[in-house]
Amino acid sequence: MPQGNSHNSSVGRGGKNFDPKYASKGGPGHGGSNNAGSKSPGHRGYRADEGAPKKQRWNADERAARSNERPSSERPAYGSRSVRPENGGRTNSERNERPAYNNDRPRTDRPAYNNDRPARTERPSYGDRNSAPRTERPSYGDRAPRTDRPAYNNDRPARTERPSYGDRAPRTDRPAYNNDRPARTERPSYGDRAPRTDRPAYNNDRPARTERPSYGDRAPRSFDDRAPRSFDDRAPRRSNDDRPPRRDFGSDRPSDGDSKFYPKRSENGAKPTFAGGDDVVLERLEAIATTASDVVGVTFGDLGLGENIVRELAALGAPSPFPIQAATIPDVLAGRDVLGRGKTGSGKTIAFGAPLVEKLMENNGAKDRKMARKPRALILAPTRELALQIDRTVQPIARSVGLFTTQIYGGVPQYRQVSALQRGVDIIIGTAGRIEDLIDQGRLDLSEVVVTVLDEADYMCDLGFLEPVQRILRQTKAGGQKLLFSATLDKGVASLVKEFLTNPAVHEVAGEDQASSTIDHRVLVIEHRDKGRIIEELVNREGKTLIFSRTRAYAEQLADQLEDAGVKATSLHGDLNQARRTRNLQMLTSGRVNVLVATDVAARGIHVDDIDLVIQADAPDEYKTYLHRAGRTGRAGKTGTVVTLIPKQRKRRMDELLDRAEIDASYTSATPGDAAVRELANI
């Protein structure tokens, strides 16, 4: 009932999407906003032909004015990098200007961008059908060369009858789908960063695992004995004795969610506590550990996946299952709730994605292609980039059996996402904010979601994420299957487990500890004032470098500084608009730049091939953050180095953090020009 929107209750909450105060003000030149109040902005998105044929939001003059004013007024403001007012001065309401912040740098190469920005053409289609959102346009504008705009106007008239859609893809039925996958053309390129190339690589480093000593000592664990709790050593205490044998975990457990592995809320009335900002060390969950040798000779087919899926997995570069996959797939197929821990890149996406698709298909999925069918699976990720990356893996698997996925995340026009929902999708992959937004607008109904996946589940339980995640999970079908995955899965997920999971099976992969890592960890003790120069020296090399900073402003500043120093660098953080975020990440992936300075938005899950150096310009506060950041390198069987820069006062904290992360790192004092720095640069 896309039309009923303006009357239903969603307006109460969804009102945030259409705030009269904005409509009445309407930005100057926003012709359509006057009457926008009479219609729900969103539903016009579907039926542009019904109401206001009025489409032009920006006439030529306005555009011209805008494009002129930009360089002159906004640019200069932030223009000089060194003087750039920091974020501190900015408030949320100034967000729109944010991009201006970015404007300065890439400006020069901007033109080039236009060419390869196919997505651009889609933008208008959003607008023309949805006049209200038009008001957002300006914000897009800053990233885009207004110049290409005019073209839109030209073909826009024709759009009234919806062709915009059609012009992009045959509206037949499904093909339209291709629309929301502009990325498709780039697909090949995805391959290399996702499963494809790293897959084989992992195989390479797997053999090594078998001879891994650290394992050896635990070796006997034939899977029967209680799982190797390689993970627990970190736990303050482990009362193993009364613990039931791992094997039974679940099978004989009352299915009332009474897990012995989580603090019981009812026991003392206290809620489990969470990490929050502190580096609280939570006990790791006990799990059944699977080792590489356990899965030798096992095929995806053996695990219960159908032919099409198996074939697609092979095409994706996954001919045979990795341990985490072999461990979790059968349980997922059996319908159990699953907690899975496997280091990033160890194949978690396929571990939940493939069986999820198989399950949906079994449940009549493929034949039920009716329009507007409700989604039956949901995959939640903490960042948009990660959601995108997951979709790149899951989508082809789903398509191989005739199921459809769509991405639902913020920062991009919602139109295409909503229209995909209208056509009907089976699997939703996205981030919390937009998902809630669409639910509030009455455009997304999760009531038929029978399988929900939380990737980076522990992170999703952090302050700020937990509540939205809980609200979303409550929207899904009661009793639906829940799958929680993370490289650092710990008891921080207890509250979710308590409320939403039943008798979960917990799996981990043995041997994925730091001792087995191919990463070299270094700590450089420096004077704070030398930080910039030392980073410049470290980055002066061939390979790809990922630099983490604590704040967005510093990420931006550092990227600017490096560029000024002649290094091709770019940034990735939440102050950038989504198009730029996507593009900047792509720039590192494609090798157009060798240095990316990012906030922790890039800490988890993001896979870029061949990053051989990770620099932590600011040390992380949490050991898990360290592990995730470090995990961006040392992938694909290659070696990687993590360099953390700290002032000497931070040594002690760093020691503790490394201790918790179970990492051995060497400390070196360094000043600019030191041999120690040069040596690192020559990795």
Place this chain on the structure above:
DNA sequence: AAAAAAG
């Protein structure tokens, strides 16, 4: 502090 919805 960052992330996640817009505005």
